[in-house]
Amino acid sequence: VRQSSPVTGTQGHEAEADLVAGLFREHGLSLVRLAVLLTGDQATAEDVVQDAFLGFHRALPRLGDLDKALSYLRASVVNGCRSVHRGRRRVQPGHVEHDLPVVSAEAAVLAEQDRRAVLAAVARLPVRAREILALRYYLDLPYEEIAATLGVSKGTVSSTISRALTALGRDLKEDV
C-alpha cells in the first residue's frame, strides 16, 4: 500500500525540510558518533550521515510511517558505513585529528590506552559483529531493535554478541 506524502506543495516542502532539520538537531550528533565508531573517521562519518539525512528527505514522500524515522536513519547510517569503500576514505582538509581532552593525570592516559586496545580488538571483528556491538553498547538498543535495524533475527543478534564478547575477551587478555 502506497501512501502519498501527508504534505504537498511549497508549504509541504518547507514542512518536510523542517522535519528533517529537526531530526538532525535531535539525533545528528549521536548518529555521527555512531558512524565514527563504525568507520573510525569523522569526515567519512559526516558524509555518511549527510547521505542518510538527505536520502531520508528524498524518501519522505514514500514513507508512510514517520514514527519509524529514527530507525530508518539509523539503518541508513549503518548501511552507509558498511558500504564506505576503503579506498574512498576521505580526509577533510583542515580536519584536526582527535585531541585528547586535557584532563591530565595518569588515569586519563591509562583509560586512553585501554580504549585504544578495546577499539583495536573490536576492529578485528567481522563487520556485522562490529555493527551489533556498537548498537548494543553505544546506543544501548534492545535486541529487537538491533535485529530490525540490521534486518537479521533476534537470535542472530544474541549469538553474535556472545561470540564477539568471547573473542574480545580472548584478544584483550593478550593485549593488556
Next chain:
Amino acid sequence: VNRIEDRLRDAYTGEAAMVTPGSIDRLSEAIAAGLRPDREVRQRRDARSRRMSRVVAPIAAAAAVTVAIVLATQVLPRLADSQHSQAGASGALPKPPAARPLTGTFITSFKLPGNARVASMAFTPSGTILATGDGVAGRTYLWDLATRKITATLTDPGGSAVASVAFGPGSSTPVLAVGDGNGRTYLWDTATRKVIATFTDQGSKGVSSVAFGDNATMLATGDHNGRTYLWNVVTRQLTAIMVNPDGQPVTSVTLTPAGNQLAASDDQGHIFVWNTATGKLTEAFADPRRAGTYAGVNSVAFSSVYAPRGATLAAGDADGCVYLWDTATGKLTETLVRPGSQGGVGVLAFGPDGFALAAGRFGSTSLWDTFTRQRAATLTDKGHNYRVDSLAFGPSGSPLAVGDDNGSVFLWRITRLTP
C-alpha cells in the same frame, strides 16, 4: 564477560565524546542547504565546496587501479558556474524529419510476474522483443510483442536485482547486457539464452546503468562507486575506467550513437562528459538548481541526431526539470520543464528520430518535441498511480514502453500528427 562489556561501553563512550557538538556545525549547515537548495544559495555553495574539496583523495586512491583516468582540472572550475543561459537554439540542431506534433495512444499493458518493479527496458533492434528487467527478483523477461507473451526468462546468475538492460545494436539475435546490484554486468545471447560474458566492477556496490553505442563492440556501465567502465564486448576486455571527479554514485550513463562521447550523471547534480577514445573528461555540466545537493540528476540521454562536433544531451532531475545541453558549445540550450508540481523526472528516453523525448515521473510520462520545444502529450493511464522507472522507444519511434515500480508495462503508440 561483564568486565568486557564495561570496557566496551567505556571505550565507545570515550571515543564518541571526541565528536564534539560544535564539530558538526558545518555538517548541519550542509544538510540544511541540501534540504532547501533554492533559498540558501550561499550555503549550498559551501556544501558543495565542502564535498568538492575532498575529491582529490578518492581519485588518488583510484589511480592505482584504473586503466585510464584523467583528472581534467581545467574542466572542474566550470562546475562552479552554472551555465544557465537561455540563449535559445544553439543552431546545431538540424531539421527533424517532420515538424508535426507528437501524440500518444494507449495500446495495451501487461504485468511482470510476482512482486516486480520494472527497473529497465529495451527493445531489440528489430522491435519484435521487449526486454524488461525486474528490479526486485533479478529476472529479465523477453516479451514477444506480437503474441504479448513471455518467450524467455533470464535469471541473474548472482541472484541480484536487475538495475539496467540494453540490447547491442544490429544482428537478428542481439546480445543483451544486464547490469545488476552485485556490480556485475552479464552479456546474454538471446538466441541460446546463455550468458556469454560477465563484466565485473572493481568494488561491488552495484551497477546503476548500462548503455551501448551504435558500435556493437562498446558497452558502458556506470556504478554506485562513481565509476563508469568501458568494455569491449568482442574481446571482453576492460578498455577504460572513468572516475567521477566528485566521487558521487553514477545514476545514469549514455553514449552518443557514434560512441565517441559518453555522459554520466551523478547523485549530486553533475554530469560528466568523456571522450571514449582518450578516456579524457571533456565537459562537466552542473544542474542549475540541483548541483551540490543530494537529489541530483536521475537520468541522462544523448539525442541520436547527428551533429558534427557535439551532441544534444538531455538530463532529468529531482525537481522535474529537463535540461538540454549542447556538448559542442557547452551551453545549456533549453529548460524543457519548469520546476513545479509534477514531481521529479526519474527516467528519460529519446526516440530514434532524436527529437521525441519522453520523461517519466510519478504517475505519468511527459512527451516532448525537442525541435519545437513544446510538450506534446502527457501519457497517463487511468488509475496509474506508480512511479515510472523505465522507458523504451521502439526502433521506429513507436511504441513507447513505460514501466513502473509496480511491475506494470504500458505500451503507447506514438505518432506525428499531420498539420
